[in-house]
Amino acid sequence: xxxxxxxxxxxxxxxxxxxxxxxxxxAPRIEILKGLTFDIAAGSTIGIVGESGSGKSTLGRALVRxxxxxxxxxxxxxxxxxxxxxxxxxxLRRDLQVIFQDPFSSLNPRKSVGAIIAAPLxxxxxxxxxxxxxxxxxxxxxxVGLPRAFASRYPHELSGGQRQRVGIARAIxxxxxxxxxxxxxxxLDVSSQAQILDLLARLKxxxxxxxxxxxxxxxxxxxxxxxxxxMRGGEIVENRDTAALFDAPEHxxxxxxxxxxxLPEIDPGWLEAG
Amino acid sequence: xSAPFLKIxxxxxxxxxxxxxxxxxxxxxxxxxxxxxxxxxxxxxGKSMIGRxxxxxLPRAVEVIEGAVRLGxxxxxxxxxxxxxxxxxxxxxxxxxxxxxxLNPSKRIxxxxxxRLTRILGLSAAEAKARALGLLEEVQIRExARVFRSYPHELSGGMRQRVLxxxxxxxxxxxxxxxxxxxALDVTVQKQILKLIAEMQxxxxxxxxxxxxxxxxxxxxxxxxxxLYAGKIVEQTDVATLFNAPxxxxxxxxxxxxxxxxRPEESLAxxxxxxxxxxxxxxxxxxxxxxxxxxxxxxRRA
Numbered sequence: 001x002x003x004x005x006x007x008x009x010x011x012x013x014x015x016x017x018x019x020x021x022x023x024x025x026x027a028p029r030i031e032i033l034k035g036l037t038f039d040i041a042a043g044s045t046i047g048i049v050g051e052s053g054s055g056k057s058t059l060g061r062a063l064v065r066x067x068x069x070x071x072x073x074x075x076x077x078x079x080x081x082x083x084x085x086x087x088x089x090x091x092l093r094r095d096l097q098v099i100f101q102d103p104f105s106s107l108n109p110r111k112s113v114g115a116i117i118a119a120p121l122x123x124x125x126x127x128x129x130x131x132x133x134x135x136x137x138x139x140x141x142x143x144v145g146l147p148r149a150f151a152s153r154y155p156h157e158l159s160g161g162q163r164q165r166v167g168i169a170r171a172i173x174x175x176x177x178x179x180x181x182x183x184x185x186x187x188l189d190v191s192s193q194a195q196i197l198d199l200l201a202r203l204k205x206x207x208x209x210x211x212x213x214x215x216x217x218x219x220x221x222x223x224x225x226x227x228x229x230x231m232r233g234g235e236i237v238e239n240r241d242t243a244a245l246f247d248a249p250e251h252x253x254x255x256x257x258x259x260x261x262x263l264p265e266i267d268p269g270w271l272e273a274g
Numbered sequence: 275x276s277a278p279f280l281k282i283x284x285x286x287x288x289x290x291x292x293x294x295x296x297x298x299x300x301x302x303x304x305x306x307x308x309x310x311x312x313x314x315x316x317x318x319x320g321k322s323m324i325g326r327x328x329x330x331x332l333p334r335a336v337e338v339i340e341g342a343v344r345l346g347x348x349x350x351x352x353x354x355x356x357x358x359x360x361x362x363x364x365x366x367x368x369x370x371x372x373x374x375x376x377l378n379p380s381k382r383i384x385x386x387x388x389x390r391l392t393r394i395l396g397l398s399a400a401e402a403k404a405r406a407l408g409l410l411e412e413v414q415i416r417e418x419a420r421v422f423r424s425y426p427h428e429l430s431g432g433m434r435q436r437v438l439x440x441x442x443x444x445x446x447x448x449x450x451x452x453x454x455x456x457x458a459l460d461v462t463v464q465k466q467i468l469k470l471i472a473e474m475q476x477x478x479x480x481x482x483x484x485x486x487x488x489x490x491x492x493x494x495x496x497x498x499x500x501x502l503y504a505g506k507i508v509e510q511t512d513v514a515t516l517f518n519a520p521x522x523x524x525x526x527x528x529x530x531x532x533x534x535x536x537r538p539e540e541s542l543a544x545x546x547x548x549x550x551x552x553x554x555x556x557x558x559x560x561x562x563x564x565x566x567x568x569x570x571x572x573x574r575r576a
Contacts (some may be wrong), residue, residue, distance in 0.1 A: 051460040097289035262490030
């Protein structure tokens with residue numbers, strides 16, 4: 001067994017509750033992550049599943065250190081990154097990439113697709129020249145199945161599935177070691193959803209990525225993930241191998257989530273059950 | 275089966291400045307009282323266009339080329355704006371997708387629910403309030419009086435959707451169009467809301483047109499279904515036939531693309547380009563036949 005890429009130990013995170021902030025003084029804090037412990041093996045895909053308010057997105061953001069934990073520890077590749085400063089994190093950012101849920105609001109509408117993908121390449125000084133940057137943008141577009149000519153298009157000219165491909169291209173252009181995908185297929189039609197999941201599975205193998213895939217929908221995580229964490233109220237209720245979780249879910253909450261998914265088949269008793 | 279209350283006949287719609295391209299291609303749908311009809315398709319297929327045609331609120335840039343939308347036998351396109359608004363207001367209601375944008379953030383739930391009843395049905399303020407409170411109880415809201423005094427932001431997503439369901443049924447419409455009413459909800463809340471809509475629809479004997487992109491939802495709540503692609507209904511049948519023996523290649527492709535946790539290897543298959551190619555040809559062919567028929571008809575008139 002190799003050393004896991006991520007070691008999460010008793011991770012806690014609280015954020016100020018601005019809806020209950022008094023006029024003077026600090027807002028009371030709500031605890032969002034209540035002591036999570038798990039590993040992410042290098043080269044694996046972990047699914048993080050839960051309903052709204054479960055803390056799954058907060059967990060994702062803590063993993064890539066967009067949030068600083070209030071307790072516990074995050075180890076990435078043997079290094080404790082729990083409280084690293086922005087400056088100390090900067091060299092690590094290249095290895096910790098995020099694909100966001102809504103590709104329309106996460107892509108700058110005033111920049112061309114080429115400029116969007118090139119920006120992190122230039123920031124991290126991965127691209128050595130203008131020509132190198134253009135070549136890397138073209139390669140990234142090719143990897144996500146978009147024609148080169150898309151570099152000169154703008155986000156509003158693209159469909160939802162194409163925009164999501166641009167988000168993926170931006171993330172993988174840096175050859176990161178870890179990619180967090182936060183609800184990236186939930187806004188898409190079933191046909192684009194299938195294509196994007198297919199693409200992600202292929203890229204993960206080709207680029208030897210470690211992937212965390214956040215979703216509210218258990219039915220999309222089975223195909224892609226080796227392991228699944230089910231969250232509720234800031235806690236992990238179940239953390240198991242994908243096949244074991246789906247074949248014999250242990251926790252009643254996992255069973256409840258699975259039973260609530262409407263399968264595309266006739267089942268007259270389904271609406272009444274549960 | 276009683277006579278359909280909603281009858282859309284060969285409705286074709288195009289952009290005013292869009293040449294021959296169509297947004298709807300001779301779409302026909304009939305929904306009887308007490309029946310739930312699913313309208314399935316991907317984004318851009320024209321699902322919302324059909325919804326808007328029923329409410330007589332097609333965008334200005336769009337024109338009807340042929341066809342009719344009948345509510346209880348009256349063709350909406352023959353009415354004046356005023357008559358149409360009255361007919362639609364009394365007989366039809368919408369359960370929208372996003373409960374937060376559908377509710378006015380600066381008005382209490384009470385005013386939003388009763389306005390419609392007093393203005394369209396002419397109820398007195400007291401009658402409207404009693405009816406609205408009764409409906410909130412019917413949609414299983416525990417403290418209707420408290421919800422009545424609340425603003426939309428004070429309620430959860432599921433609660434807001436319950437309020438909108440209550441509002442939709444409050445005026446006892448003969449037809450309800452539910453436009454992706456559970457898409458924004460968590461699965462457990464989605465199931466509760468589907469159950470609620472089904473119960474309310476059965477109890478009130480309403481004709482329900484259920485617009486969704488989720489075939490799983492169709493299987494659980496609809497009796498009949500239309501599959502829409504590029505404004506054309508490619509398959510229209512009862513749900514048992516659709517799920518047990520889908521006739522059209524596009525329907526089969528949609529089914530294969532739908533995620534299934536119980537059969538992962540048979541799900542999430544990307545739609546093959548051949549399927550889309552064949553569909554485009556099928557559509558181009560019917561478009562040509564219609565264009566020729568129109569030319570021939572124009573020739574006869576000349």
